[in-house]
Amino acid sequence: MKYKNFIFDLDGTLLDTVTDLQNSINYALSLYGYGKKSYDEVRSFLGNGIRRLVELSVPNGVDNKNFDHILQEFMTYYNNHLIDCTLPYENIIAMLDILKKNKCKIAIVSNKADAFVKNLVDTFFRGYVDISIGQNEKIRQKPHNDMVEYALRNLNIAKNDSVYLGDSEVDIETAKNSGLDCICVSWGFRSREQLLNSGAKIIVDSPLQIPNYMDVNND
Known part of the structure; x- marks a missing residue:
């Protein structure tokens, strides 16, 4: 065909886009004391949008009390580092x-x-x-x-x-x-x-x- x-x-x-997304989610996680995600982890989380990426990266996902704040921190950081890598x-x-x-x-x-x-x-x-x-x-x-x-x-x-x-x-x-x-x-x-x-x-x-x-x- x-x-x-x-x-x-x-x-x-x-x-x-993986490295910039990884750096952005790890920055947002670090602000709340959560551990970093590896390149392969972030890569496997991708495909369903940014909200889903954050949900899979944060302990307890959307039920985490800091979820909305982490999502916003991610969005702000990623916006400023969209094409670093x-x-x-x-x-x-x-x-x-x-x-x-x-x-x-x-x-x-x-x-x-x-x-x-x-x-x-x-x-x-x-x-x-x-x-x-x-x-x-x-x-x-x-x-x-x-x-x-x-x-x-x-x-x-x-x-x-x-x-x-x-x-x-x-x-x-x-x-x-x-x-x-x-x-x-x-x-x-x-x-x-x-x-x-x-x-x-x-x-x-x-x-x-x-x-x-x-x-x-x-x-």
């Missing part, structure tokens, strides 16, 4: 360049807060992305299909010409709920084995494999 439109997850698919994965820009030169539509849908998504897209992907959508109060987060449907509607693109790309079980479920084919990436926050166990049908090992799924007759 070939596609004209590519709808991407952000963290773990296009951007390696974050970078696109190798060959992501080259891949996006190929898609764009072939007139493909490119969307990003993320469970990260919308303001953070817009900032990151403007920093790293300006000129490549036709629409980006992050978590906000007006739209349900993934794996609900709301973000994908919003992108499809606003870009006036058809589902049968579109594919969803991501790195986690949340993305596989999002694609399913949206009625889209799914391409999973092996360089993100979940292992190949985890992706297969979650129902992945197609897994790519390099961003430069993604244009192989492009409709080269795109008009």
Whole structure:
């Protein structure tokens, strides 16, 4: 199957954001005397948004009396350290360049807060992305299909010409709920084995494999 439109997850698919997220959650935890989380722990917590990351990092989760304060401290710190270490994965820009030169539509849908998504897209992907959508109060987060449907509607693109790309079980479920084919990436926050166990049908090992799924007759 070939596609004209590519709808991407952000963290773990296009951007390696783990270190900045780890530093931010550990800063917030340290203010209340809680132990630090390792890189691998934080990596495994990602996929369902920042609130879920904090919930899994804090003892007793949302029942912790300091939960809301820790969440706010995280948000403030992360806002100021959003791109300290974050970078696109190798060959992501080259891949996006190929898609764009072939007139493909490119969307990003993320469970990260919308303001953070817009900032990151403007920093790293300006000129490549036709629409980006992050978590906000007006739209349900993934794996609900709301973000994908919003992108499809606003870009006036058809589902049968579109594919969803991501790195986690949340993305596989999002694609399913949206009625889209799914391409999973092996360089993100979940292992190949985890992706297969979650129902992945197609897994790519390099961003430069993604244009192989492009409709080269795109008009």
